[in-house]
Amino acid sequence: MRLNKYYLAAFSAFFIWGFFSLALKPLHNYPSLDILFYRVFFSVTTMLLINLCFRKKVLKKDWNQFKKMTAKQKRSVIVLTLGGGVFLSSNWFVFIYVMNHISVKAASLAYLICPILTTILAFFILKEKLSKWQWFAVMISVFSCVLLSLNHFEDIFYSLITAATYAMYIISQRKNSEIDKFLVLTIQLVFTALILIPFYPNYSGALPTESLFYGCLSVIVVCFTIIPLFLNLYALQGINSSAVGIMIYINPIIGFLIAIFYYKEQVTALQLFSYFLILVSIVVFNEELIFARKLKMAPSEIEGLK
Incomplete structure (x- = not known):
């Protein structure tokens, strides 16, 4: 089924991000803002070079396509692209602030709240439909996050802000499908x-x-940065925001396993149980795909996949 490649792209993006600590940990002596500055500046330089040296035809094609759009379409592309850049930069700023000035737990909790928030916002903003199993998966996720936040209620507020910025990034880019995704990402990082x-x-x-x-x-x-963000945007072309959002759980699960087995950090039985519930929620949310059940799609949706 053609949808599989979009699920694979989403899974790959968050699977890669799960190992972020292995590259970030050696830089713990450097200020977080310096890492943020150089991460963005180097990413922009790399992507601009790739576009200008190897993707000139794509740039010309997209520019010609943009010029043919109506004023309304142009406005939509500009707002969604630059708006996505605002949400992305806000997420990085807030995450750094929470990590340095609130607590590491609050920053980690944000990754667990984000899928729930993305699913709920996509339901109300994009009118994405969820099956009863998917709503059940959301409830499991809520319960697991409540368990992890016990005795740390002050962290929830900051985690919600961090999670909301990335959730809005995912939702905004779901509708931004008019131009090449790599170019969209380049413009957002330049912004x-x-x-x-x-x-x-x-x-x-x-x-x-x-x-x-x-x-x-x-x-x-x-x-x-470049590879997982591109995979994330690519996945949004073929699956809805809720499905991409629920994949975010892969990130903290891998990080949790690395913390236990690589960095030898101590964990409680409650944390183990909570992360197990999160893993269950991912399986339940994607049960149609995992168990190869027939997806029910309208004729128009089927035609769009051809």
């Missing part, structure tokens, strides 16, 4: 860089000189 530049002189530290910093940053830019 994010323009937002960050005014803050760079006052909030950046000394220019890093160690090869470790630039080596890890190269891995972060290519493997944990």
